[in-house]
Amino acid sequence: PDTITVQELANRMAEKGADLVKALFKMGMPVTVNQTIDQDTAELLVTEFGHEIKRVSEADVDIRHDEDVDDAAALKSRAPVVTIMGHVDHGKTSLLDALRGANVQAGEAGGITQHIGAYQVKAKDGSAITFLDTPGHEAFTEMRARGANVTDIVILVVAADDGLKPQSIEAINHAKAAGVPIIVAINKIDKDGANPQRVRERLLEHEVIVEEMGGDVQNVEVSALKKQNLDKLLDAIAVQAEIMELKANPDRNAEGTVVEAKLDKGRGPVATILVRRGTLKVGDIFVCGAESGRVRALVNDKGQQIKEAGPSMPVEVLGLGGVPMAGDTLTVVENEARAREVAAYRQSEALKKRTAQAPVSLEGMFSALA
Numbered sequence: 001p002d003t004i005t006v007q008e009l010a011n012r013m014a015e016k017g018a019d020l021v022k023a024l025f026k027m028g029m030p031v032t033v034n035q036t037i038d039q040d041t042a043e044l045l046v047t048e049f050g051h052e053i054k055r056v057s058e059a060d061v062d063i064r065h066d067e068d069v070d071d072a073a074a075l076k077s078r079a080p081v082v083t084i085m086g087h088v089d090h091g092k093t094s095l096l097d098a099l100r101g102a103n104v105q106a107g108e109a110g111g112i113t114q115h116i117g118a119y120q121v122k123a124k125d126g127s128a129i130t131f132l133d134t135p136g137h138e139a140f141t142e143m144r145a146r147g148a149n150v151t152d153i154v155i156l157v158v159a160a161d162d163g164l165k166p167q168s169i170e171a172i173n174h175a176k177a178a179g180v181p182i183i184v185a186i187n188k189i190d191k192d193g194a195n196p197q198r199v200r201e202r203l204l205e206h207e208v209i210v211e212e213m214g215g216d217v218q219n220v221e222v223s224a225l226k227k228q229n230l231d232k233l234l235d236a237i238a239v240q241a242e243i244m245e246l247k248a249n250p251d252r253n254a255e256g257t258v259v260e261a262k263l264d265k266g267r268g269p270v271a272t273i274l275v276r277r278g279t280l281k282v283g284d285i286f287v288c289g290a291e292s293g294r295v296r297a298l299v300n301d302k303g304q305q306i307k308e309a310g311p312s313m314p315v316e317v318l319g320l321g322g323v324p325m326a327g328d329t330l331t332v333v334e335n336e337a338r339a340r341e342v343a344a345y346r347q348s349e350a351l352k353k354r355t356a357q358a359p360v361s362l363e364g365m366f367s368a369l370a
């Protein structure tokens with residue numbers, strides 16, 4: 001339950017702490033200015049002093065996404081968000097490249113993925129799939145874990161010539177922890193020594209039971225290099241997505257998740273947002289983590305400026321007041337005052353958290369209580 005100290009309440013009411021203590025005493029509550037009272041008592045006091053109740057609980061300042069549920073009738077189907085995971089060099093970026101017919105892998109420094117890229121690929125039937133490419137190195141384990149939270153489906157890439165490796169198993173665990181279904185892409189089947197059957201067998205040990213083994217996990221043998229069976233992989237994703245009936249309301253204020261953010265020399269703070277629901281539009285006022293802003297421009301995965309972005313679309317957002325953190329939620333709000341209020345509240349909460357985490361000696365605590 002929400003509580004407030006008598007002094008804090010007095011400050012907000014612009015009254016003397018002692019006057020509040022007096023009033024509380026008359027109400028049968030002998031307390032000091034440093035003690036806390038509950039929300040009901042606080043509201044009673046506020047009315048007693050002839051003030052209007054505006055906001056007793058500070059938490060009301062923040063946005064409560066869980067309380068804001070969309071009507072079932074407003075939901076429309078949306079593209080699945082797919083994260084590609086797997087061991088270093090098993091071909092995650094190459095596979096994504098092959099799927100989008102572009103060539104990101106060749107352009108990367110040393111061929112190692114350094115950020116979470118987000119792209120949309122159109123399937124033959126015109127339906128879209130959103131892909132997140134995650135880095136493969138162990139140092140980025142945490143980033144990968146975050147990737148699994150916005151994701152609907154995980155593609156586990158396993159090189160057929162190398163088999164299951166520590167990071168393959170890690171990926172399985174991330175997907176399981178997030179409750180996200182896995183599709184296994186057994187890659188590099190063009191190579192000598194490729195042994196897809198061995199991969200399927202080893203997966204059993206980690207309770208990933210593919211269809212050939214009597215389970216329900218789809219697996220597709222592919223070659224990113226030779227572009228073999230890519231349409232089979234896209235079909236497998238479509239099948240999985242259909243089972244999941246993924247939906248979102250596109251006709252509301254947008255809400256999205258930061259997949260990456262940076263300070264760009266020329267453009268200022270830039271965040272790649274994955275829109276979760278609603279439609280994000282140029283001109284929208286928003287809060288993003290502890291930052292606020294107004295959408296100055298939206299740039300899609302092809303580098304084109306667009307006017308709006310709907311559910312499951314990854315988009316670069318310009319117009320942030322500062323650089324948010326990956327994993328932060330972007331929420332469109334009604335006006336700038338509201339955006340600033342929420343951002344300021346979150347900044348103060350973050351500060352409080354940091355202060356609370358500072359070590360306190362036991363002696364200090366006891367003397368404070370005395």
Ligand code: GTP
Pocket residue numbers: 086087088089090091092093094095105111112113134135136137187188189190191222223224225226
């Ligand atoms: P990290 O991002 O560093 O974890 O690597 P990655 O999993 O994204 O692998 P990447 O796509 O960079 O591929 C690693 C190497 O494997 C590159 O030299 C690719 O050319 C090669 N490779 C990827 N797919 C295939 C394939 O299907 N067949 C063959 N023969 N080589 C492949």
Ligand code: MG
Pocket residue numbers: 092093094111112113134135136
């Ligand atoms: Mg890569």
